[in-house]
Amino acid sequence: MNPEIRFVKNKDIDRAKWDQCIAGSPFGIAYSFSWYLDRICPNWDALVGDNYLYVMPLVNNSKLGIQYVYQPFFCQQLGVFSTFVSTPEIVNQFLNAIPERFRLTDMSLNLGNAPTSSNFSIRENSTYHLSLQHEVSDLRLAYNSNTRRNIQKAVQNKVTISPVSDLTRFLEFTQTNLKEKAPVVKPKHFVALLKVINHSIDNHFGEIYGAWDAENNLVAAVFFVKTNQKCIYLAGSSNRKGTEQSAMFLLIDSFIQNNSGKNLTLDFEGSNIPGVARFYSGFGALPQIYYSVHQNRLPKLFRIFKP
Secondary structure (H helix, E strand, C coil): CCCCEEEECHHHCCHHHHHHHHHHCCCCCHHHCHHHHHHHCCCEEEEEECCCCEEEEEEEEEECCEEEECCCCCCCCECCEECCCCCHHHHHHHHHCCCCCEEEEEEEECCCCCCCCCCCEEEEEEEEEEECCCCHHHHHHCCCHHHHHHHHHHHHCCCEEEECCCHHHHHHHHHHHHCCCCCCCCHHHHHHHHHHHHHHHHCCCEEEEEEECCCCCEEEEEEEEEECCEEEEEEEEECHHHHHCCHHHHHHHHHHHHHCCCCCEEECCCCCCHHHHHHHHCCCCEEEEEEEEEEECCCHHHCCCCC
16 A cells, blocks of 8 residues: 655644544554654654555754754654554655655654655664553563562651642652753753643643652652553652652553553553663563664765754
8 A cells, every 4th residue: 555645734734634533543642643742843744645544743843944853841652643554665665754854863763654665764673561451460461579568668668649739849859850861851841841731630630649758858859741541650760858758659550550461552651771771660661662762864965964
């Protein structure tokens, strides 16, 4: 099958048809809905195939007059989405249809995309998924000994878990505690994240879990967003005391308990970092492979350029 692919500017995208495609895709995910993209990045256009049977967002910008496609923060996977199977051939067709005016492309694709195009360099990444369909007692059987020990440590430290209703407090906490771990994430990116959080909570597919110490201080927090029977661990962090008291272990265990028995997959959103991967796998989560693609069409003299 060779879909007829056309480039569509943002203002001309039929958002109803777009979101219908994402909602019906077996690999549809929160990042790819129009409401999410509208809030998380200032500029995005699209490639559309066969009247929205296939769609691929192109998040783009320009620097020094050079236009490029990039992967925005708080947006792990994009790529080709469809209610049909996106074969490697179709994924390649979409990648090769990216307009030539975009001289650089860095994009992470979704779990249903397996590119083979020789026009792109391709990198393998891992995210971790945990099916929550079973009873919590069965899910906890898959925890490793380190996870069990840390949950007990948090309980002994009298850590408690409850929702965070003050969004400004959550954002300030997250921004402060991610500053050292992810200095490339700037204040403007957190402003965009707050827009996503507000919309998600207002429409009842987002929630924030907080971990509180014995003096009722916030020591760890996570924002979860749910769409397409997937719940993404989108933005989470602990402060020093939260780390010392293993608060995040109890927070994740509480989320699992509250959502066990549901047709829902917890997507930990990473990671290629071994230590972070061990944390996720400690809850019984299993690695899932997705791919990133890169293409540089710049003249050789300009190839040191990085957006």
